[in-house]
Amino acid sequence: MNGSIRRLATVALTLVAAAFIASPPSAYGFAEDICYSPDGAPPHNCAPLPPSCSLDDPNGPICGLEAFARYGYTLRQPLGGRSLVHADSTYIIARTVGFSERDAYWIAAYDEATDLGTFAPRDINGRLVPDSDAWTTKDIGGLVRTHFATGGFLFHFLPTMRGPLDPEPDGSRPDIGDPRHEVMLTHVRRWAMAGPGSSTPLCTAGFTNLSADGDYATGTGCYGDDRPVQINGVYSLETPIAIPFTNVTGQQVISGEVRSSQFDSWIGSESSNARIGIYLHALGDRISHHVCTDAGTISPPSPDRPEFRIDLNKPTCDQGPHAVRHEYETGVDFAGLAPEDQTTEAALSMVYDELVDFARIRGTLDARATAPETKNALLLDGLLPALEVRQPVERLHAVTEVGCRFGVPAFPGNPGCRG
Numbered sequence: 443m444n445g446s447i448r449r450l451a452t453v454a455l456t457l458v459a460a461a462f463i464a465s466p467p468s469a470y471g472f473a474e475d476i477c478y479s480p481d482g483a484p485p486h487n488c489a490p491l492p493p494s495c496s497l498d499d500p501n502g503p504i505c506g507l508e509a510f511a512r513y514g515y516t517l518r519q520p521l522g523g524r525s526l527v528h529a530d531s532t533y534i535i536a537r538t539v540g541f542s543e544r545d546a547y548w549i550a551a552y553d554e555a556t557d558l559g560t561f562a563p564r565d566i567n568g569r570l571v572p573d574s575d576a577w578t579t580k581d582i583g584g585l586v587r588t589h590f591a592t593g594g595f596l597f598h599f600l601p602t603m604r605g606p607l608d609p610e611p612d613g614s615r616p617d618i619g620d621p622r623h624e625v626m627l628t629h630v631r632r633w634a635m636a637g638p639g640s641s642t643p644l645c646t647a648g649f650t651n652l653s654a655d656g657d658y659a660t661g662t663g664c665y666g667d668d669r670p671v672q673i674n675g676v677y678s679l680e681t682p683i684a685i686p687f688t689n690v691t692g693q694q695v696i697s698g699e700v701r702s703s704q705f706d707s708w709i710g711s712e713s714s715n716a717r718i719g720i721y722l723h724a725l726g727d728r729i730s731h732h733v734c735t736d737a738g739t740i741s742p743p744s745p746d747r748p749e750f751r752i753d754l755n756k757p758t759c760d761q762g763p764h765a766v767r768h769e770y771e772t773g774v775d776f777a778g779l780a781p782e783d784q785t786t787e788a789a790l791s792m793v794y795d796e797l798v799d800f801a802r803i804r805g806t807l808d809a810r811a812t813a814p815e816t817k818n819a820l821l822l823d824g825l826l827p828a829l830e831v832r833q834p835v836e837r838l839h840a841v842t843e844v845g846c847r848f849g850v851p852a853f854p855g856n857p858g859c860r861g
Contacts, residue, residue, distance in 0.1 A: 474488045474522065474523035474524055474525050474557070475487065475488050475489075475523070475525055475526055475527070475771070475772040475773065475834070475837075476488065476523045476524055476525075476526060476834050476837075476838060477519055477521075477522065477523035477834075478519070478521035478522065478523055478564060478567075478568030479521070479567075479568055480519070480520050480521055480568065482567045482568060482569070483567070484566060484567065484834075484835045485523065485566065485568065485834050485835060485838070486834055487773060487832075487833075487834045488513075488523050489509065489512045489513050489765070489768065489769050490512075490769065490773060490832070491509070491766070491769040491770070491773065491774055492505060492508040492509055492512065492769075494508055495508070495509065495766055495769070497770070497774060497775065497778040497779050497780075497783075498778070498779070498780055500763045500766040500767050500770070500783065501762070501763050501766075503762065505762070505766055506760070506761070506762020506763055506765065506766055507762060509762065509765035509766045509769055510761050510762055510764075510765040512765070512769075513765050513768070521564070521568045522558065524554055524558075524561070524564075525554060525557070526772060526829060526837065526838065526841050527726065527771060527772065527786060527789065527790070527829065528550070528553045528554050528556075528557065528722075528723060528726060529550050529551070529553065529554040529561075529853065530550070530838075530841050530842070530845075530853050530856075531790060531793075531825050531829070531841065532546075532549060532550040532553045532719070532722060532793060532797075533546050533547060533549070533550035533845070533850070533853050534546075534820070534825065534841070534844060534845040534848065534850050534853075535790070535793060535794050535797055535820065535825075536549045536550065536797050536801075537845070537848075537850040538808070538811060538816070538820055538845075538848050538850060539794070539797045539798050539801045539807065539808055539811040540801040540804075540806040540807045540808035540811060541797070541801055541804070541806055542806070543850075543851060545715050545804075545806075546850075547577070547853075547854065548579075548712045548715035548716065548719070549715045549718050549719045549722070549797075550719065550853070551563075551577070551579050551719065552579055552582070552712070552715065552716040552717075552718075552719030552720055552723075553719035553720070553722050553723045553726075554719075554723075555579040555582055555719070556582065556585050556586075556597060556598075556719070556720050556723035556724070557586065557587060557598075557723070558586070559581055559582065559583035559585075559586050560578060560579050560580070560581050560582070560583075561578070561579045562574045562577060562578040562579075563577055563853070563854040563855040564855050565855040565856075566835065566838065566855070566856065566857060571854050571855045577854055579712075579716070580697070580708060580709050580710070580716075581697040581698075582696055582697055582716075582720070583697050583698075584694065584695035584696045584697055584698075584700075585597045585694075585696070585720065587599075587727075590685070590687035590689075591687070591688075591689065592646075592689075592694075592695040593646035593647055593673075593689045593694060593695065594695075595677070595687065596626055596646075596647045596648070596689075596752075597626075597630070597720070597723065597724050597727070598723075598724070598727040598731065599677070599727070599731055599734065599735055599738070599754060599759075600624070600625075600626040600627050600724060600727070600728045600731075600735055601626075601735045601738030601739055601740050601752055601753070601754060602623045602624055602625070602735070602736070602738070602739070602740065603622070603623055603625050603658065603739070603740040603741075603742065604623050604739065608623065610736050610737065611623060611624070611736050612732075612736070613728055613729060613731075613732025613733075613735055613736045614729055614732050614781075614782060614784075614785065614788045615729075615788060615792070616725070616728050616729065616732070616792075618631055618725075618792075618796075621653070621655070621657040621658075621659035621660045622655075622656070622657040622659075624659075624728075625647070625648045625649070625657070625658055625659045625740060626647060626648035626659070626724065627648075627724060627725065627728050628648075628659045628660070629644075629645065629648030629649075629650065629659040629660070630644070630648065630720065630721045630724045631721050631725070631796075632659070632660055633717065633721070634717040634718050634720065634721035634800075635800075635803065637714050637717065638706040638713040638714050638717070639706065641662075643661075643662075643663055643664050643693065643702065643703075644693070644694045644702035644705065645664035645665065645691065645692065645693060645694060645702070646664070646673065646689050646690065646691055646692055646693070646694050646695075647673050647689065647691070647750065647752070649664065649665040649673070649691050649750060650662070650663060650664055650665055651663050651664070651665055651666075651667065658742060664691055664692050664693055665691040665692075665750075666691045666692065670690040670691040670692045671690065671691050671743060671748050671749050671750065672688055672689070672690055672691075672749040672750070673688065673689040673690065673691060673749065673750045673751075673752065674686070674687075674688050674749055674750070674751050674752070675687045675688070675689075675751065675752030675753070675754065676752070676753060676754060676755040677754040677755065677759060678734075678754060678755045678756055678757070678759035678760050678761070679760070679761055680760050680761065680762070681755060681756065681757045681759075681760055682755065684754075684755040691750070696708060705717075714804075718797075718800050721796075722793055722796065722797070725789070725792060725793065725796065726789045726793060729785050729788050729789040729792065730767070730768070730771065730785050730789060731764075732782070732785070733758045733763075733767065733782055733783075734754060734756060734758050734759035734764065735754070735759075736758075737756040737757075737758050737759070738752065738753055738754040738756060738759065739752070739753045740752050740753075741753075767783060767785070770783050770785070770786075771785060771786050771829075772786070772829050772830075772837065773829075773830065773831065773832040773834075773837065774830065774832070775830060776826060776829075776830060786826065786829060787821070787822075787826055790821050790825060790826070791817075791821060794817055794820070794821060798811055798812060820844070820848060824844035824847065824848075825841065825844050827840075828840035828841045828843070828844050829841065838856065839857065842856045842857065842859070843859070843860065845859075846859035846860070
């Protein structure tokens with residue numbers, strides 16, 4: 443009987459996933475946890491963990507079907523939502539380590555916009571904040587996760603390049619100093635570190651011409667320059683059924699006809715903060731999706747095959763477990779999860795460390811932020827317990843109050859600090 447249920451659930455999930463991918467929403471993505479109600483009611487949980495799911499088994503077929511179906515419904519809500527991890531937590535961390543309130547907001551806004559295409563803050567009832575045009579990001583729709591043709595998908599699912607004898611990486615703590623293997627992650631980080639006006643490229647899938655050190659992430663130009671080659675990939679619906687996708691090497695599409703060499707002029711005065719936010723999103727998603735992307739592989743061109751290949755047709759990339767693992771990221775007891783699924787703590791820890799480095803480069807680092815007790819108080823005693831709160835309005839208030847204790851004003855649109 444259990445085998446029959448599993449087979450039926452697998453077939454149903456495959457059909458639901460295929461229908462969803464065939465006509466993906468143009469803006470909304472998987473990781474939002476706070477969703478706005480169009481009738482002005484308080485926000486609701488975008489995709490709470492279904493009752494059929496447990497904290498220690500994301501692979502149950504019924505659980506996966508319910509979780510994915512819930513996301514399919516959520517992603518089509520007219521006002522969408524936002525992630526308290528990508529947006530609010532990033533804002534609080536950035537301000538705590540030394541960025542100005544304005545810079546912290548724009549870093550967080552572009553972190554969120556990497557999922558949504560654009561981001562504008564809303565209040566707790568889903569209404570745009572006053573003067574919202576002044577707080578709305580420029581469109582970066584070329585980076586959205588459902589946009590396969592632009593390479594946007596690969597800012598969210600970042601596989602590694604490794605040889606047959608290389609061990610599988612540990613993407614819960616990815617090596618940001620290893621461009622030979624962590625191609626896309628190190629490529630985007632280098633671009634963010636370089637800052638506005640730099641000639642450092644941002645390339646589709648992170649593929650540059652071979653660098654002097656022999657990697658495909660840190661070369662001086664995008665792979666192929668005037669003679670681009672194809673990037674052919676597959677991404678699992680329900681293994682072995684996969685979505686094929688094809689890109690070409692070259693400059694990353696930012697929005698419409700805007701390419702990455704035009705990024706700074708397109709974004710304007712917040713370009714430096716936007717670069718940081720986009721990189722932090724890629725870092726967070728590398729960790730969030732690591733059970734999928736650790737198993738995924740990249741194959742570089744060879745004399746008899748002049749294209750890159752990306753293989754994400756792996757059981758750990760199947761849409762059911764993928765949806766469940768996103769529902770593990772907020773509103774649950776993190777300690778009850780398997781170690782590989784405790785991604786919220788892992789991501790916020792690395793985001794904190796990276797923001798310390800960016801603040802140091804910017805010359806704004808608060809020296810207190812380098813003390814382990816400051817980091818532990820903000821994350822272990824603050825943001826992580828707040829993000830575990832199941833009820834969404836209470837969770838939003840709890841995250842805001844953590845920032846308030848550290849002297850960080852409420853994220854635009856959130857209720858102000860109490861007292």
